[in-house]
Amino acid sequence: MNWLNALISGVLIGGLYAMYATGLSISFGVMRLVNLSHGDLAIAAAFFSSTLVYAAGGTPFWTLAILMPAAALCGLGLQRVVFDRLIGVDPAFQIVATFGLSIVIQNLLLRYYQANLRTLNVGSLRTAAIRLGDLSIGVFPLLRFAVAVAVLAALSLFLARTSLGRAFRATSDDPATARLMGINPRTVYMLATAIALATIALAGVFNGARTNFAASDGPGLLIFAFEAVIIGGLGSLWGTLAGGVVLALAQSLGAEAFSAWPAQFFGHVVFLAVLAIRPTGLFGNQAELA
Amino acid sequence: MTLLELSDVDARYGDFQALFGVGFGVDELDTVAVIGANGAGKSTLLSAIMGTVEVSGGDVVLAGRSLRGVPTHERVKLGIALVPEGRRIFPSLSVEENLLVGAYGGRSGPWNVAAVLAAFPLLERLVDRSAGRLSGGEQQALAIGRALMSNPRLLLLDEVSLGLAPVVVKQLYAAITAVRDAGTTMLVVEQDVNQALAAADHAHCLLEGRISLSGPSAELSRDEVAAAYFGTVAQ
Numbered sequence: 132m133n134w135l136n137a138l139i140s141g142v143l144i145g146g147l148y149a150m151y152a153t154g155l156s157i158s159f160g161v162m163r164l165v166n167l168s169h170g171d172l173a174i175a176a177a178f179f180s181s182t183l184v185y186a187a188g189g190t191p192f193w194t195l196a197i198l199m200p201a202a203a204l205c206g207l208g209l210q211r212v213v214f215d216r217l218i219g220v221d222p223a224f225q226i227v228a229t230f231g232l233s234i235v236i237q238n239l240l241l242r243y244y245q246a247n248l249r250t251l252n253v254g255s256l257r258t259a260a261i262r263l264g265d266l267s268i269g270v271f272p273l274l275r276f277a278v279a280v281a282v283l284a285a286l287s288l289f290l291a292r293t294s295l296g297r298a299f300r301a302t303s304d305d306p307a308t309a310r311l312m313g314i315n316p317r318t319v320y321m322l323a324t325a326i327a328l329a330t331i332a333l334a335g336v337f338n339g340a341r342t343n344f345a346a347s348d349g350p351g352l353l354i355f356a357f358e359a360v361i362i363g364g365l366g367s368l369w370g371t372l373a374g375g376v377v378l379a380l381a382q383s384l385g386a387e388a389f390s391a392w393p394a395q396f397f398g399h400v401v402f403l404a405v406l407a408i409r410p411t412g413l414f415g416n417q418a419e420l421a
Numbered sequence: 422m423t424l425l426e427l428s429d430v431d432a433r434y435g436d437f438q439a440l441f442g443v444g445f446g447v448d449e450l451d452t453v454a455v456i457g458a459n460g461a462g463k464s465t466l467l468s469a470i471m472g473t474v475e476v477s478g479g480d481v482v483l484a485g486r487s488l489r490g491v492p493t494h495e496r497v498k499l500g501i502a503l504v505p506e507g508r509r510i511f512p513s514l515s516v517e518e519n520l521l522v523g524a525y526g527g528r529s530g531p532w533n534v535a536a537v538l539a540a541f542p543l544l545e546r547l548v549d550r551s552a553g554r555l556s557g558g559e560q561q562a563l564a565i566g567r568a569l570m571s572n573p574r575l576l577l578l579d580e581v582s583l584g585l586a587p588v589v590v591k592q593l594y595a596a597i598t599a600v601r602d603a604g605t606t607m608l609v610v611e612q613d614v615n616q617a618l619a620a621a622d623h624a625h626c627l628l629e630g631r632i633s634l635s636g637p638s639a640e641l642s643r644d645e646v647a648a649a650y651f652g653t654v655a656q
Contacts, residue, residue: 294525301511301522308509311471313497313526313571366513 134387139268141383145359145376146276147341150334151352152359153282154327156371159360161303161323162218165225168233169331169356171349175236176202176332177339178346181249191251191336198336199329206328210321218320219306233349240346251339275337280372282330287368299323303366358402364415373413377401424449424484424606425470425575431478432462432469439465441630442479447575452607454621454638456614458650461627463610464506467577470608471503472496483575497526500574504581508560510567512553516544519552519563523570530572531603537566540596558589565597575606582613594620614646628652 151173158164179201180194213232217225259270290296299319302309306316338344338352355378363374378398385397405412425447432440439462447453457463468474470481472493481488483499491499502523510519520534538545541562547555552563561581568576578597582590594616601607601620611617618624618638626634626649634641634649647653 294521297514297518297522298525300514300518304511304513305509307473308505308511309522310473310493311497311503311505311509312522312567313494314522315492315494 134384135266137383137387138380139266140272141380142376143269143272143276143379144383145372145379146272146279147334147337147375148355148359148379149283149372149375150275150279150330150337151356152363152371152375153279153286153368154331154334155353155356156360156363156365156368157286157323157327157330160366160368161299162214162320164214164218165222165229166214166232166327167226167229167353168236168349170352170354171233171236171240172202172328172331173335173338173352174344174346174349175240176335177251177344178240178244178249180251180336180339184251190253190256191340192253195333195336198332202328202332203325206325207321209328210324214324215317215320233353237346237349244346246345248343248345249339250343251336253340257340271341275341278333278337279375282333283368283372286326286330290368295322355398358398360412362402362405362412364412367412367414370412370414377413422449422484423447425608426482427466427470427479428482429479430466430469430476430481432465432474433477434465434474438477439474439630440469443627443630443632444479445625445632445635447606447608449574449606450604451623452601452609452621454609454611454617454624455627456611456617456624456646456650457627457633459612460629462630463627464579465630466627467503467579467608467610470577471501494526497571497573498528500528500572501577502568502571502573502575503577504561504564504568504579506579506583508557508564510552510555510560510563512551514552515549516552516555516563517548519567520570523567524572526571528572532569532572534570537569540569540599541566543592557585558593561585561589561593562596565593565600569600569605573605575608576600578607578609578611580610580612582611582616590616614650618646626650 155169158166176198179198180191183194183197184191213228217228253271256271261268261270290299298314301312302314302316302319309316359374359378360371362377363370378401381401382394382398386394423446428444430440430443431438443466455463455466465474469476472488472491483501488496511522514522517534520537543559544562544566547559555563581593598620609617609621621638624636624638624641625632626646628649634645
């Protein structure tokens with residue numbers, strides 16, 4: 132039964148990883164932007180959530196109503212001030228600039244929140260579980276998974292069915308020709324970053340609820356998000372969910388089989404295997420690599 | 422009335438000047454052809470009108486309004502649409518989605534998906550196909566249809582015959598003529614001189630960034646055109 136529990140918990144954690152990865156998937160999918168401060172932004176959101184909860188009480192979930200719109204606005208600003216200059220230029224500049232941003236965010240968080248660990252308290256939800264015979268399915272992980280799927284579904288629908296969503300995809304294909312359609316690529320980029328940051332805030336709060344977090348946790352989160360996107364395939368939102376689940380399963384099943392090894396190790400192995408065997412990822416668009 | 426007026430237009434790519442004092446007008450409902458050899462500056466001319474290349478001198482005026490400083494995506498909303506060289510359809514979108522994106526500018530008019538499919542029946546059975554998987558001729562039809570979806574006052578066509586079999590080119594130009602007859606002003610850039618002159622009321626020939634010949638297409642002789650095209654002295 133341990134295996135089944137590991138399987139289920141792996142799938143559900145996959146939902147969390149997919150949540151981390153959604154913002155990255157959008158940034159990279161629409162703008163070809165690798166944002167190395169991705170994880171730090173999520174941690175920042177968790178810290179801000181803790182401040183709001185400290186001030187006004189309650190569970191952290193209500194803070195999302197403030198943090199997600201605030202994050203979206205930050206996204207607009209970040210795009211105009213930093214990211215706009217990084218699109219279409221040498222990826223080395225993207226890496227250096229966003230890495231710098233990552234360091235700035237971590238240090239700002241350290242400065243104001245000190246090095247203490249924090250956690251977001253969700254009360255009894257944290258340990259509530261549904262029992263089916265010998266199986267134990269956590270309610271919180273289930274909720275997390277459902278939210279991740281809902282967000283991905285909403286974004287998928289947006290991209291597939293709305294005029295703006297089509298504009299996003301057209302701009303991703305060919306920004307110069309998108310201009311000929313009356314689309315302003317800069318507007319598309321700002322909105323894409325706004326959406327990405329809102330999902331990052333969501334992921335940050337959910338992450339903060341499940342584990343202690345510290346100012347330096349960002350890069351660790353980034354790695355999982357990055358691996359999930361690559362395994363799932365660039366350019367595919369549902370691929371991001373698949374990637375998150377595969378990554379988490381590799382970790383949980385690997386840890387179940389080889390308890391002496393750290394769980395993350397098996398995730399990295401699968402990640403490297405995907406890069407070696409099928410670099411476009413499980414559901415990646417072949418055209419994306421061009 | 423004069424829909425488009427180019428006066429003394431210079432255009433450059435960095436240090437390289439591609440157009441030198443180009444000037445002519447396009448009257449509403451006319452079809453004007455711009456012909457010339459490779460590198461003569463034909464595509465640059467369309468880019469200058471569309472705002473994707475820097476106009477370093479002179480002016481481009483649409484219906485009495487100067488387009489100086491107006492970004493490309495705004496020019497689409499003012500009613501200019503370009504069918505770019507090389508088609509440039511969006512490969513990850515379906516045929517229908519490509520057409521719908523064409524309408525992003527929000528201009529109203531007779532062109533919608535149904536009207537475009539009626540004008541280019543070969544696209545009818547391809548509506549859900551991913552545009553990246555179309556043949557050259559199908560992509561060209563899609564690119565023209567997509568430009569029409571913005572209900573332009575002025576349609577710019579850049580080398581639609583390039584890389585296509587003659588029979589396909591004939592079909593495309595038949596459709597283009599129908600579009601013209603339905604009341605769209607067009608500026609057609611072509612290397613295929615015969616096709617261009619047959620489709621247009623007036624023609625201009627570009628040679629190394631300057632206009633070398635202008636006139637009603639019916640009155641231009643073969644020799645005149647050849648001389649202007651290649652830069653040789655007319656016999």
